[in-house]
Ligand SMILES: Nc1ncnc2c1ncn2[C@@H]1O[C@H](COP(=O)(O)OP(=O)(O)OP(=O)(O)O)[C@@H](O)[C@H]1O
């Protein structure tokens with residue numbers, strides 16, 4: 475089942491490496507005037523085996539596009555740039571088509587991705603009626619506390635939380651090496667959300683690379699190993715979870731602002747909103763809201779290593 479993985483890949487290397495990813499849309503305005511929407515620019519993310527990385531960003535920052543870009547399911551009018559390396563080899567469209575749903579799985583944000591007309595069991599087994607697939611399904615159901623009877627039910631007969639566990643089970647049936655979960659927790663109460671996150675943590679502990687995409691920093695900090703902070707389509711910081719224990723160990727002014735906005739740090743919000751792609755300033759997208767802003771912030775800002783993490787800010791030290 476894992477035929478795609480090259481033996482030459484050193485397991486200490488990242489299982490997934492996204493370098494300088496960009497995604498833009500070509501749109502036609504009234505008449506035939508063509509505009510470009512650069513939704514993602516300069517995005518860098520790495521995930522290692524056994525590691526859970528959370529990409530944290532607010533709504534509209536390009537999180538779903540990142541997931542769809544890796545999975546090779548972007549809309550037709552999107553153009554992607556940069557490189558994606560999976561197990562040491564470039565992840566081309568041809569290659570992702572072969573391994574997606576098997577070695578690399580996406581747990582989509584919404585349970586609308588379940589087929590409403592198909593019973594749960596056959597849906598998760600993807601039509602495989604063999605004894606092995608059935609046994610494996612039993613095992614997964616036990617793990618996710620789903621009763622055997624659920625196999626014979628349709629999605630509408632289950633609660634939202636159960637359907638979410640079914641979605642996760644659908645991803646797990648193939649023992650994936652890399653799991654990408656797009657906003658797996660919205661609409662779930664805190665207890666269920668925590669349990670969903672714990673399932674992903676467990677997958678990482680069993681050796682998979684897990685990339686969780688979320689707007690919920692607090693939840694991410696409870697389970698992830700590393701946090702990648704995303705602002706207006708760009709990665710601004712990559713930090714270990716421990717770096718979030720104190721504000722001083724963080725690097726980017728936006729990450730620090732997120733830290734101060736957490737309930738336990740007093741809900742201190744900064745003014746302004748994330749700019750829409752059409753109104754992006756040159757250079758740092760956070761500059762208009764940043765107290766440390768100088769003229770140099772409107773130049774291109776490099777992604778650089780700093781104190782064991784990475785940052786895209788010329789003032790961070
Ligand atoms: N097909 C498309 N054509 C043009 N623009 C698009 C298209 N799909 C997405 N966008 C734009 O790209 C931006 C990022 O979208 P994306 O869905 O990745 O955000 P997100 O971070 O996942 O948001 P949310 O937290 O709300 O799920 C949005 O501003 C959206 O309007």
Ligand SMILES: [Mg+2]
Pocket residue numbers: 537538539583657
């Ligand atoms: Mg999204």
